[in-house]
Amino acid sequence: MKVLAVSLLRIGDLLMHMEALRAYLHENPSAEIHLLLNDSSMSLRSILGESVQKVIVFPRKELQEILVEQNRSLWAAFRQTQALVTQLNNEKYDVVLNLTHNLLSARLIDLIQAPIKKGAYFVNGKARPADCQWGVYFNDIHSGAHQAPFHYLDGLARSLDIGLTMNQNGQARGSRYICLQVLTSDAKKNWSMNKFSQLAAELKEFYPEYTFVVLAAPFEKDIVQSKDFPAGVEVRYATWVELVKILQDTRLLITGDTSVQHLAAQMNVQMLSLFMGSANVTKTGPRSVQSYVVTPSVSCYPCSHHQSCPQSTLKCENQIQVHDVVSLAKAMLNDQAYLPQNQNLHYYQVQNRNNFYFIQGLGEEKMTTLEREIKQITWQFYLDHEYENPIPPYGTAIRTIMQNTDLDEISDASMNLKIEQFETALMWLESLDEAAQKSVRLCFRENNDQISEIQRKILETYKQFTTANRIDHEYIQVIHNALTEQHKTAFGFIRKLKSSIKEGMQLIQIDLKITKDLLNAKKERGSYVSRARELS
């Protein structure tokens, strides 16, 4: 079976895609995988391993240059693309996997002939609806700026029907290096190099047995060279092959949201990731169990990937101080539990929950962690259609949660408050559904120009409700999409609105059911415990 995997994003994404491809190959051992990647990602070729049997280059940079530079003919770009398409079609692929999930890749796949195509793609210029609920989720929620309950790779893999697992083996424990990856691809995601330097100096005093290595790519040499690092700290401008060798013997990697982080996660290296700017701990955190992520608590974090920081100083970067990182790194190196000391920061430990990436907040309200866990299970139930089973496996979900969470530490009152909020939300969604129904009639009578006015009115109601009630936006953010997107027809708008209301209601009902069951289980267990105490 010949498979073309299309990975046309950046290097960090390609590294994550490789993990999905390995899982795909595990499920389909006879697959011969060809990888289409950008010219700018070719440096990774040396470490792609045996999973990929052929690499085909998409000359993105060259094509962009032809298209925008003055002294080039558009036909040159056309001819080059046509030649690539011919080359791909001559391979006669059985399956095309779109790991990229953008318009470019979806349109490119429209040009490739294959009996099976997975992921986003066009058919004769028209977007094809997603095959599964995970695909819809990945397109509607994960690709946007919304909060997401799952890691990018978990969402992507499931949207392609790839059974991705998280490594259960625990941490690889190299004994030689403590590595500092000092730069990211975006200035607003960088922790300052001065702080990294100070961090190295302080940690070095406590752990002289390790070699401290500052990692940077060869093209970052000019930036890194201009900074002073403490004596004895090695600076390595490593190629990918050299980097793999270093990481194999690394005890701890301290990094931002970088491609090195994703590579290290696949090697199961323990990491301390410093996430700021647009680095989103849920979407792109280190998929390596027992790694830690520190994030700021400023209200603007995480910001949009596409905008530069409007602040005069990077507030989020300022919030993460050297001593915060030193104390957490020491706990990690000593294999000790960590009790957060800076209330202005959020600390998370990466865990494996049902083969999904999960972040366990340290020192946060137990109810907040519980809500996060229930939310993830709720989405799984919804996207896997578990809730439609004659006997939905709620019991298993409750048991899993109870294994991870000590319900005694959560008050009945906080759970009851959440139940109340969700019941209010359900009632509101029912009324919104009625309003949408009335709009259907309006739309049939009036012309399409009325849509934006109807959208505006409903959006106002939406905002009023979500502001007044602390309702979980992730369940109803698709409603927000329907109310803010442009729709070609009134009918299209109403259809999207009604389906998003339905989705919101289903998600809230699942969450409500789990929360109520947990509360009951907690009460029952409480009565058993008190009865046992009486008997004893």
Place this chain on the structure above:
Amino acid sequence: MLSSVATREGRILCSPRDPLREAQRWIERQSRVQSKLPVIIVGIGAGFHVSEFAKQNPETQVYAFDLDPKMIENYQNNFQLYLNLRLIGPNDLGSGLPVFPYVFAFRAAWQGLESEFLSVYCLLKAETKESFLAQARDLGIQTVVNFKSQEAITIKSVGALLEGQSCEQEEVKIWKCLRELVR
């Protein structure tokens, strides 16, 4: 080095002071050329820039065009003919030449024939409606891109023209795909 034929109607077709430095600065201003992709220089004139460019890009197939046969002759008499260089005149256009990914203009060599050179330059770049269609013909494509007026031909204008158009043909799909690269 400057011979008498490097002028047209009394105008010198390169820098009278330092033509070599002019040639080098011109080369620096051009986009970085990827080897193995053919380049055409429109305007040979005194020839310094052509000679330098061919010398500095030995792996690139360089075509140098001039409307005036005397300039071609002048080049042949005064400069080294590198293996990667081919000199062409008006009769060579449209006779199996490739579509050039790079079309470079050396405007100092156009003096006296500016509009004629500009037409050739636009033709090679497929920048006008006629030249766009001419290149499509050369490539054996019956293009669906049909500009109604003499608007500037850019990937945006091609994309806008195809907006909403049925997308069953490979050509339309490729243009729409390319449009995504510069959004």
